[in-house]
Amino acid sequence: MNLCRVWEAILDPKILAFFLWPALGCLIGGIGVQYSLVLRAFGFSILQTTLLTIPGGFSQIIGVIVGGYALRRFPVRRT
Secondary structure (H helix, E strand, O other), X not given: OHHHHHHHHHHOHHHHHXXXXXXXXXXXXXXXXXXXXXXXXXXXXXXXXXXXXXXHHHHHHHHHHHHHHHHHHOOOOOO
8 A cells, every 4th residue: 555655656747856856956066066177187278178168158048048938938837
């Protein structure tokens, strides 16, 4: 009986969202912090490392703008 409830909780989309979004956010944040160090380890100069991190920052800006627009366009509805 309890095993069925465990599987039901694991397969619930809300539970998956509450677990996966923060986990992926921490993973992406960690990679973003270490990205310039990894590039430097490959032998790029400081200027080249800075130039190579620009597209990542630009995509983050676009993501925030698109996310803000989506939240304004499709407001959160409580079920």
